[in-house]
Amino acid sequence: MLINLAVAIIVARLIGPAAFGVSVLGSSTFAIAEALRELSGGAYLIQQNELTRRQIRTSITASVLVSIVISLVLYLSASRIGVFFSLPEVGHYIRVAALGYLLGPFIFPIFALMSRDMAFGSLAIINTSMASVSGLASIWLAHLGFGYVALAWATVAAAVAGTILCFLLYADRSIYLPSLSEWRGVLGFGAFDSAAALVAAIGEYVPYLVIGRALDATSVGIAQRAVLLSVFPERVILAGVGAIALPVFSRSVRENSDTRALYLNALELISGVHWPCLLLLGALSTPLVRIVLGPQWLEVAPLVRILCLAAVFSFPWALQYPVLVAVGAIRSLPLLVGGQAIMNTAVIALAANHGLSVIAWCLVGVVPLNALIAVAVVRRYLNFCWGDFFAALRKSALLSLISALGPFFLIHMKGGPDGLSIEAGLLGALLSLAGWSIGLVVTRHPLRRELVRGAKVVKRKIDGRML
Template sequence: MSVVQRSILFSATERYGSLLLFIVATAVLSRLLSPQEFGVFAVVNAVTAVIAASFQEFGGPNYLIQKRELSPRDVGSAFTITFGISVAIALLLFVLAHTLSQIFGQNDLQRGIEVSALNFLVTPISGTISALLRRDMKFGALTVSNLAAGVVTAFVSVLLAMAGFSYMAPIWGGLAGSIVLALVLLASHRDLSALRPSLFAYSEIVNFGLYSSGVSLINVFYNLAPQLFLARILDFGSVGLYSRATNLTQAFERLVTQVLNPVVMPAIVAQRRAGADLKAVYLEAVELLSAVQWPFLTFIAIMARPIILIWLGETWLDMVPLVRFLCIANLALFAACLTYPVFLAVGGVRDALVSSFISLPPSLLVILGASFFGVEAVAASALVTLPFQAAVAIHFLRRHLAFKPSEFVGALLKSGLVTVGTASGVWACARLTEAAALASLTGLVLSLVVAAFCWWCGLVFTGHPLLHQVRHAAMNLIRIAPGLRPSRPAL
């Protein structure tokens, strides 16, 4: 297997293991905590994430990964700047915790924000070491570290929820996971010189961080804005429903995009160094991603009701229309995981920031206006905002990659046909389930089988390039399987 394929395999192992932990922990927590309690937890996460995104990209992972020649003093400078800013963020959150809780009219937020602030004391360590391992494509150590942290987060969260800690259970669980992640990464990396204080390269890091932090801040704020608007304008129950709907909609991101994300940026940067045609790389990746993302999100939208009923329980069925709106809207983001890495590879970090400033502020205004009409209106607004954002990003990418609109559409045509075929089979199963001809679990299992069959037939019928990739990956797994089995002693 190539280095990239091996890295994707390790990344997939980690992400799917983490997803399994997330599904089980969420299923348990959803029966222990109410939508109101989940809403408080979601707002605490949103507030801390927005503040963190304002500064943490200074010297963060993206700087360490994209730099052509990386010296120990560069690494030390990146860690020093990140650690100093993280400590400042932690202190700022402690100071602002009471004020923020008053703004949202929820006193419980204060304690949650104060505990969440402690994460910033350990994330510079894990962030720096993780970036170095990603740069060197050492995803085996990352897999072990992240899975260990995920197990601790899930276990502590569920245990404390059962003990009556309410919304604080997942907050304390997240802190425990952050500490374990830092400790395991330190144990696996062992080279503590990466954490040696230095300010040798501070000017270069700050210059990169100005653009990178701008992109991170505006995108993080946009993603979390609906929850903040709903908490301020409506109630925390609406926040809980929207937060869980977003989690379900992001199942594809957890299953596929997050598997690729750690590998995409180092791989694209490596392709640039090798002089590859990034236009061809981008169009091929778009064609492959859309053939998986579109059918997947269409499946979630059609089968939303039985999925929610089985996973979260009847209390959360109000999520069904939210999930459907968000799934349909997210079809426009099939190439989102490629956008920033490609901008970075072609030296277009400034364009990434400009495109975000063009597309996200108007989208925020639409979401804010929709908040006054209820949580369903907020979800429906994504049908307008997400396609607009995708169009702006693709327009700026065309400046660097010089692909024609016809080439872009041509790369998506076969994926569209595969999606239509898959959706038709799933829709038939959904009709049987809604008519009570099938139980929810039976209908869901049957729809999965039908979806997989229709999807594969679509790939074969259209001659989709993904078919070759799937076969190639299967052959690689078969080839390495004998090496994974323990050898028998000779008799």
């Protein structure tokens, strides 16, 4: 994710807001299409207690068939999609990116099998390699003047690289033999999983399509940059949570261990990192945008401050999917995620004609409500009370406050967040890190224990190599 973020920042500077907005509209279309591919049952492969060779083959065969159908539909309707947005460039993006989408069945089922086997090292190699290939291709093509289509060709290059690595790192070729013998089980699970993924993708990506229709491509680019910066802690710092959580919770359920305590402890650890980072990000948004995106993107800074306030309440979302899948509540996901997506999309559609700031403030009201709904649904299966939930967050709240004292003092001294220079922003980051370190000790946050344990493991490995 760090690689993806760095690449997106560089490409955004090279091609500008309008061209970047076109690529966002095109990639949003494929994000929704990707959710439809869950019909073939990627999570099904992880969740099954006993996984057979026939189930794996059926899942991969179904993925191939679904991918072919969706790719053809998108390719043939690309021109009409471009007309819908009054941007023919979007249609060209879709026709190119459809080539990479076709290779998905040779990548994502292998990801699921590796996650089931806890082969996170191999997963990291593939993901990092794909991100590196995509990044190098997009930067090189953008530098050559390909504009918005640079990102489309980069997705194709990444898919080719991912396919090759999956073949190399997963030696069992027999899983690719066509079979539909277990189609009832795969599609029965995949229908609910795909529905949940689809409505989640709609909630996340349709807002860009709405903005593109109501405003223009430049507004889409600015909105996407603001969202990307505001979700930086969630998508980068907590990037490994989603990949690890499903197999960990699934194992906990299979072994009848205390999944409730595991969930609450995970929320405490997540909020202990997520909240301080969001407060820092919101406080330093102006100097951060100047450094990262450049002065042509300064309209992003005030939006980031508002969206960081909304994102404070999004921390339970990282766990709602893995927990509900692990406990066998896959049927609850479409309704839950659908309700969240409908609220987000409806609010954005109503506010779209009033500008990006109004949209951002509307999300401050909607995101907390969606988060509480997610926790309420999880409570039905893990049987904890609201007192347990809020008690798990008390130390993180105090830790966040202590970490924010330094940056907020600088903002007060400079007369507001827009008055911070790049040098003041760097000082604010150092003060926040110092405050966070002190807060870990003062609050006795369990995150400190995990960090100390991790440091000891790293030290032992280093000492072992030195010997």
